[in-house]
Amino acid sequence: MRVTLLGTGSADGWPNPWCACPSCAWARDTGNARAQTGVLLDDAMLVDLGPDVPRAAARFGVDLGRLRHLVIGHAHPDHLGPEALMWRSWSTVADRPLDVVGPRAVLDAVAAFLTRWERRAPGEAGSPLHPRLALAGSPIRLGGPGPDGGGYLVVPVAAAHGDASVGPAVLYDITAPDGARLLYACDTGPLPAATVEALAGREFDVALVEENNGDRPGFGDHLDLATFTADVGQGSARAEP
Ligand SMILES: [Zn+2]
Ligand SMILES: [Zn+2]
Numbered sequence: 421m422r423v424t425l426l427g428t429g430s431a432d433g434w435p436n437p438w439c440a441c442p443s444c445a446w447a448r449d450t451g452n453a454r455a456q457t458g459v460l461l462d463d464a465m466l467v468d469l470g471p472d473v474p475r476a477a478a479r480f481g482v483d484l485g486r487l488r489h490l491v492i493g494h495a496h497p498d499h500l501g502p503e504a505l506m507w508r509s510w511s512t513v514a515d516r517p518l519d520v521v522g523p524r525a526v527l528d529a530v531a532a533f534l535t536r537w538e539r540r541a542p543g544e545a546g547s548p549l550h551p552r553l554a555l556a557g558s559p560i561r562l563g564g565p566g567p568d569g570g571g572y573l574v575v576p577v578a579a580a581h582g583d584a585s586v587g588p589a590v591l592y593d594i595t596a597p598d599g600a601r602l603l604y605a606c607d608t609g610p611l612p613a614a615t616v617e618a619l620a621g622r623e624f625d626v627a628l629v630e631e632n633n634g635d636r637p638g639f640g641d642h643l644d645l646a647t648f649t650a651d652v653g654q655g656s657a658r659a660e661p
Contacts, residue, residue, distance in 0.1 A: 421600035422462050423626055426476040427455030430632055431498035433472055456498045457606050459628060461596060464563065465489040465572060467604050471501030485513045489562045491554075491574060492522035493606065494582060494589035495529045502533035505549065509538060514548065519562055521552040521574060523587040554590050557618065563597075571597055577618045580609035581641040591615065593622060606630040609641035611651050619655060627655075 427433070434454045435444030447453060456470030460477070463486045477484050492500050500522075508514060520530055520542050530551070531541040542549035552560055556578040563571030576590035592604040603624045605611075611619075629652065632642035643651060 421596035421598060421602060421625070423602065424460040424463075424480075424482060425628075426458040426460055426466075426473050426480065426482065427470065428457055429454035429472075431456060431470075431496070457628075457630070459602075459604065460484075460487075461572075461594070461602065463487070465491060465594070467491045467592060467594070468493060468499045468606070469501055469504055470498045471503070473501070474504045474507065484508075485511070485516075487518060488516075489519045489521065489572060489574075491592060491594075491604075492520070492526045493579065493591060493604070494523060494587040495525040496582065496586050496607070499607070500526055500529060502530045503537075505530065505534060506537055517548050517550060519550045519552050521554050521560060521562070523554050523576075523590055525584065525586050525588075527551045527553060554592075556588070556590055556614075575618075577615045578612050579605075579607065579615075579641075580612050581607045593619060593624075600625045603627040603629070607632065607640075607642060609643065610647050611654070616654055627652075 433456060435447040455472035455476035458466060458468040458470060458473035460466050460482065466487055469490060469492060474484065535541045540547050542551045554560065554576040556576050558576065560574045561571060562574060573595040575593040577593055579589040579591045581589040591608060594602045594604065601622060601624045603619065606628060607630055629648065630643055631645065631648040632638060633644035635645050638644050
């Protein structure tokens with residue numbers, strides 16, 4: 421699995437371009453701007469599509485034309501900018517199939533946007549976009565054939581993040597065609613017990629876990645340094661033989 425981090429920033433990116441705090445000033449002065457979090461796998465699967473993410477790809481010289489699967493965790497606006505699908509529809513790959521995976525609120529937001537602006541929702545006749553509903557605990561098989569004859573196996577697990585109007589939010593346990601495994605855990609508060617249970621013993625090759633709040637009192641359903649450490653420790657303990 422080839423992992424390309426297109427962004428590792430928070431909703432407002434880093435730096436927040438309005439902000440004069442030392443952290444944002446450092447990032448600005450050193451040219452360390454980071455987009456909203458989004459990760460590209462094998463150039464074939466993109467996990468999370470904040471409005472910054474396609475532009476980050478353009479700046480890094482990354483071609484999104486081979487994308488086959490778009491996977492979204494929840495419908496907060498820093499994880500889902502459905503307008504990117506309109507920009508795609510003006511490109512040379514407009515007619516190529518693209519799975520759009522996400523919980524109900526994500527699929528509804530994408531359908532509403534594209535119905536408004538393109539008069540054609542994903543899944544309708546002639547649309548290259550194929551909606552796939554992500555439900556915690558229900559595996560989704562995508563694409564292929566990979567080297568072993570299979571594509572990606574995507575298993576949504578419950579996040580502790582927001583209410584049903586943005587999800588219900590999920591995180592993703594992803595197995596690539598080459599067998600490599602990645603955990604995508606952005607955004608979430610301390611993991612629900614059912615999620616810890618579902619992830620036990622999975623031996624991920626890469627775990628991308630949010631740590632939104634740093635050493636400050638945070639807001640929303642996110643991790644800080646203490647809860648991040650506790651969650652990762654819990655996962656490591658469960659992975660012990
Ligand atoms: Zn700042
Ligand atoms: Zn969120």
